[in-house]
Amino acid sequence: MAKRDYYDVLGASKGASAEELKKAYRTKAKELHPDRNKDDPTSEAQFKEVNEAYEVLKDADKKAAYDRYGHAAFEGGMGQQRGARPGGGGGDFGSSFSDVFEDLFGDFMGGRNAGGARQRASRGSDLRYNLRITLEEAFSGSQKSIRVPTLSACDECSGTGAEGGAEPVTCPTCSGMGKVRAQQGFFTVERTCPTCGGLGQIVKNPCKVCKGAGRVEKERQLSVNIPAGVETGTRIRLTGEGEAGLRGGPAGDLYIFIEVREHPIFLRDGLDLHCRVPVSFTTAALGGEVEVPTIDGGRSRVKVPAGSQAGKQMRLRAKGMPALRGGGSGDMMIELSVETPVNLTSRQKELLREFEGLSQDNHPEGSSFFTKVKSFWDGMKG
Known part of the structure; x- marks a missing residue:
């Protein structure tokens, strides 16, 4: 059976532009796609016929050869063996399939816009x-x-980039594809369009x-x-x-x-806040109260137990940082720093020496430490 004229297959006139041919192809391909015509056994053959026609007419060189010689341009003796796909012996099959997929489903996948040019x-x-x-x-x-x-x-x-807010126009070099193809031997090389830089559109009046x-x-x-x-x-x-x-x-x-x-008073650890509070050794020894700041700008009075040692920690519940997405707050940890007095007067020194002489049994931590040291030294001698 003789092949139908490619222009008739697409429903386009012989003088149709590349854009008109593309639009006609899209219309026919969508109409005849096998997935939309499952009850029509002829739809697949018609769909292939439409694809074959567009594969030739979208290429300027192939279109010129077809316009001059018709189907004979792609038969034996005209640069291609009989039975091969028009225009390249199957070497362009991958790009052809890509074009078909993009033209059919570009609207749903973001590939091309309704006018046929890529988005x-x-x-x-x-x-x-x-x-x-x-x-x-x-x-x-x-x-x-x-x-x-x-x-x-x-x-x-x-x-838009165009003066007066005008819409960019389709690039005449690549017809909106953003890329151009060149035949090199058996291969089709595809590269970014040099005119539009791959955008598929150009601005006439910037x-x-x-x-x-x-x-x-x-x-x-x-x-x-x-x-x-x-x-x-x-x-x-x-x-x-x-x-x-x-x-x-x-x-x-x-x-x-x-x-x-960083804060000058508080140290953050997740939801908890740490605050190091100095107390006099008298307060640490006798006990008392100390006033501490809180992150909300308030004040809290903390009771210092008698005999508190340096580094002792006390907890203020729910005085820490709030959880980012709700769920309560952290705590505020008070760490006591027992402060040694400086610049002592003669009387103060005298009282401290007197106190030292009366407090041999008042340093449990020191007594425990030096007992361990003595055992260590004795072990080394043995």
Whole structure:
């Protein structure tokens, strides 16, 4: 049976442009795809016929040969053996299959737009911002105003890159594909289109403000809510506050990385806070009370038991940091630092020497230590 004219197969006129041929092919391929015509046994053959026709007519060189010689251009004696696929002996099968897949399912997979050209809009880059806050701000939460340098959509052209906000046009070199093909022997080489740089579109009259980029550098002021309980390394994501997308694509995200400054009084350990409080050796020996600060700005009186040693810890329940996502608070640990007095007067020195002579049995920790030392030395001598 004689082959049908390729233009008739696609339902296109002989003088149709590349864009018109592509549109006709998409229409026919979708109409005749076997998955949509499971009850029609002839649909698969018709679908292959449509694919074969478009494989020839989409290529400028093959189309010119077909327009001049018809089907004979791809039969024996015209540069290809009979029975081979038109235009390359099967060497272009992979790219042909890719084209069919993208043309049929591009709308659902983000490959091409309704006009047949690839969707060249791309998502903007994500940005990172390092934000330093105080421990008090991490405790109570706060709202911070930050200034972020970024690429924003050009207001003059609405992000299109074209003067007056006009839409970019399909690249005439690659017909919106973003890539061009060249035959080298038995192989088909595919490379990025040199005219549009792979975008598939060009701007005829570039915007004077953004020079055709569609984006301009700006410094934006943003308000960031810092939740209570954050710590160094906490990441806050602001959706859509990153760089503007290219060709109308979605903006990226802005990630705020928190760093909590060191505090002069409190040391943080997860949800717990540690506070080192100096007490006189008299208070440590006799007992008493000491007033300590809390992270919420309040004060707490802590009872110091008589005979407290340096390093003794006491716990204040729920006076630590709040959990980031709720669930209570940590504790505040008070560590006693017994302070040795300095710049003693003669009378003070006299009283201390008198006290030392009366307190041979009042140092249990020292007595225990030196007993162990004596045993160690005796063992070394033995």
